[in-house]
């Protein structure tokens with residue numbers, strides 16, 4: 473697959489945007505300024521970006537408790553996103569959702585989910601509507617290997633296959649489900665082998681290689697848009713931070729993180745693009761500076777937004 477120069481730059485920019493947003497969030501959270509719980513995805517940036525770069529605004533995504541990367545990669549505005557993390561009224565869910573229940577419907581970010589595996593069942597409904605309304609839009613649902621042991625995973629794979637829904641199951645293998653290593657709860661090397669049991673095609677790819685992710689997702693999206701049904705994608709990667717911010721990570725073997733950091737997806741891609749002559753060091757610095765400014769403006773916007781009024785507790789209540 474030939475990837476254009478513009479797309480390559482776009483992939484790099486999106487990854488730097490995701491990483492900068494999350495790195496700044498780490499600092500703000502550790503300073504005690506942000507309420508709630510945070511699960512960050514540094515290291516898994518290429519999975520979010522390589523997949524979402526194939527999607528249109530009208531396509532839908534469902535993310536997990538570790539969903540900021542996908543939401544940014546899909547195109548959500550950083551200002552209301554950051555305000556949401558601060559719990560402020562200018563947040564895209566008026567400060568009610570925070571990190572784990574984040575949604576930005578106008579960019580197709582239909583919802584994050586703190587309940588492991590449950591995004592899949594909800595995504596089935598959106599994919600059903602896309603097919604029923606005869607659109608060629610599709611839905612991507614993200615999850616970690618921890619979710620592949622849930623009933624929801626198997627039931628959703630089965631139903632998506634039977635109904636031939638335009639639903640792409642994206643599994644980001646970051647090697648841990650909370651503190652449990654993959655080998656302690658998954659009996660096979662590739663969880664996507666299970667897709668065959670539902671008659672569903674699958675691809676396994678290097679989740680630290682953004683172009684490999686992009687190409688795999690391009691195949692799955694084409695398949696879905698042509699009405700051929702669901703697909704499963706499995707990307708092998710690693711999370712640099714703990715399960716949650718503040719996790720001491722004492723379950724990790726010594727040296728494991730350092731080995732994975734040598735395969736940092738952004739560092740690898742910057743080197744690749746420099747070698748190909750797509751962008752030089754100065755060009756990369758310019759991108760980094762522009763994005764840092766964008767994130768700083770989002771933080772400033774969030775800090776200036778007021779807390780929700782107490783009356784807000786009774787707004788948008790359905791029952």
Ligand SMILES: Cc1ncc(C[n+]2csc(CCOP(=O)(O)OP(=O)(O)O)c2C)c(N)n1
Pocket residue numbers: 536537538586587588589615616617618619620646648649650715
């Ligand atoms: C149904 C359910 N069971 C257990 C939990 C507690 N829990 C939160 S995150 C997590 C691990 C998830 O691992 P994985 O799906 O691999 O995603 P990752 O955190 O690695 O991104 C668990 C067990 C939960 N939130 N929901």
